[in-house]
Amino acid sequence: MATFVEITDPADPRLRDYVALRETSLRHSMEAAEGLFIAEGTKVIRRAVEGGYRPRSFLLTPRWADELRDLLDGCDADVYLVDFALAEQVTGFHVHRGALASIERQTRHRLEDLLELERIVVAEDIVDHTNIGAILRSAAGLGWDGVLLAPRAADPLYRRAVKTSMGAVFSLPWARMTDWEGDLDRLKQAGFTVVALALREDAVTLDEFAAGVAPGQKLAVLMGTEGAGLSDEWLAQADAVVTIPMGNGIDSLNVAAATAVVCYTLRPR
Secondary structure, eight states: OOEEEEOOOTTOGGGGGGTTTTOHHHHHHHHHHHTEEEEESHHHHHHHHHTTOOEEEEEEOHHHHHHTHHHHTTOOSEEEEOOHHHHHHHHSSOOTTOEEEEEEOOOOOOHHHHTTOSEEEEEOSOOOHHHHHHHHHHHHHTTOOEEEEOTTSOOTTSHHHHHHHTTHHHHSOEEEOSSTTTHHHHHHHTTOEEEEEOOOTTOEEHHHHHHTOOTTOOEEEEEOBTTTBSOHHHHHHOSEEEEOOOOTTOOOOOHHHHHHHHHHHTOOO
16 A cells, blocks of 8 residues: 655655656656656556556645545555645646656567567657657557657657657557667568658558558558658668648648558558
8 A cells, every 4th residue: 555645845855756857858867767757647647557567656736646546555655745836846847737656667568579460650760759659649549559669769658758648658569679770671571561651752642552451461650750751771671652642732740640640541450
């Protein structure tokens, strides 16, 4: 059962995990060193804990402590009870949901685990955490099996990514590549058709490509950064280049929105 501790001093060392959550570079180095990540909001916290992630502590206003009482009763972790003002002093932002948890990181999947799947999204160097979270959410919600991240892609367990994914990061298998260029060949060897989403004159439309996809065909869709798009090295390895037809002078969608369109159109039948 959780231990409840009321805290009134923002400098209390027990709140160390929650300090300066808006300072991205600081949080990345700290969270990696400490082996933790931050979950925000009761729904995300519940999904993390119920998904098997072990909480280190909770930072809650009294209202949300009551909301999570059933979950907290099954956890062996400290619950720090604070008011909104103190929470904002510690974290550096408006904690409008009044609920945070520091949770132990886990490496649950590797590339080898994803090779047996049928539909995966592959994100190359997408460094925006909100986009990574939205990609995970779309892939999970639209029936895809996993997400593979290039070495430089954003951390799916960073707070904004976790929040945007609505907890999909805890249930959808995801893994990070170790070989930025060579791992695409491993996908091909495992039977995946590698599909690149890009603005190229020789690209086929998404609908045209979808019409030729066979039942059970393994697909790995490559998504690139919003600025430069996919690298030439990855485009050269693609089995097909696909584009989403656009109109009204707009040539492309945000990468997260584009991923949702692709996942829906190419969803397993």
